[in-house]
Amino acid sequence: MRESDPAGKAEGESESEGRIYTETDQGRIKMKEQHSEAENRTELYEDVLLGKKLWTRLYRKLFWNGVSKKQIVKAMLKYIPEDFKGRLLDVPAGTGLFTYRKYSWMRDARIICFDEDGEMLDLAKKRFARDGLDHVTVKKGNCAKLPFRNESFDVVLSIDRLNAVEDKRESLSEMTRVLKKNGRLIGCFYIEGRSGKTDRFVKWFLMKKGWFKGPFETQTSLQLRLSQDYQVTHFHLRGSVVYFCAVKREKLLGREQNKKSRGEKQNVYSSNL
Incomplete structure (x- = not known):
């Protein structure tokens, strides 16, 4: 039996509003609060993307020049x-949020949804399970170190969430590595230098909140990066948002060729996914 203090509470216990909480209780409460915070963040993320609420429409108009992610x-x-x-x-x-309906029509495809955020993937998994999308799987991990073999995907899709990834350039390089020759890279994300108002909002609010992480591509840097290893078939700018489709060249010109060779030599990308 633990030794009690003069107030009658055992060591490791605290009292709040007449109830004694043990360290285990406090840990559970903290975990519940963290889970609730993550759920709120995920709900906020979807509210902004959908733009159905008045405040999200104002947010889009004031800081993103009215650009609709849904339409993009x-x-x-x-x-x-x-x-x-x-x-x-x-x-x-x-x-x-925007892909599960599309995936429901692609029953003969094999789709892997990969992200660093487990809470978001949990919601995605529930959506896919609800609609019986057995051909879609989810996997959590580091986007800058994709656990997949070289040239193992026909399409790599990246919608908006790259804004929250810290090492974007390495992540883009990894996408190129795992994409087959003549495969399609389809992407959409924020780029710097198109709107001072948006850039300031990203820097002083979204990055402070941890929702966006720099550094970011500019239009010029992205076009240069893509031109090294891709034939760009579509490239569109909507305010500070870019979306594009690019086909991977047969012969790589950029550093992805060196990365591919190193990966084969070291045999470090051995996942069967």
Whole structure:
């Protein structure tokens, strides 16, 4: 039996409003609060993307020049045929808010949704399970160190969530590594230098909150990066948001060729996914 203090509480216990909490209780309360915070963050993320609420429409108009992510994603998903039968990597996948309906038409494809945020993947998994999308799997991990073999996907899709990834350039390089030759990279994210108002909002609010992480691409840096290893078929700018479709070249010109060779030599990318 633990030795009690003069007030009658055992060591490791605290009292709040007439109830004694043990360290285990406090740990559970903290975990519950963290889970609730993550749920709120995920709900906020989807509210902003959907733009149905008044405040989200004002937010979009004031800080993003009225750009609708929903309309952008709708245009992007047309780059993937509904009779697609190959392997698709969705990275970072987020909650699957805009993709689960598209994936429901792609029953002959094998789709992997990959993200660093477990809470968002949990919501995506529930969506896919609810609609019986057995051909879609989710996996958590580091986007800058994708656990997949070289040239193992026909399409790599990246919708918006790259803004929250710290090492974007390495993540983009990894996407190139795992994409097959003549495969499609389809992407959408924020770029710097298009709007001073948006750039300031990203720097002083979204980055302070930890929702966005720099450094970010500019239009010029992204076009240069893509031109090294891709034939860009579509490149569109909507305010400070870019969306594009690019086909991987047969012969790589950038550092991805060196990364591919190192990966084969060291045999470090051995996942069967």
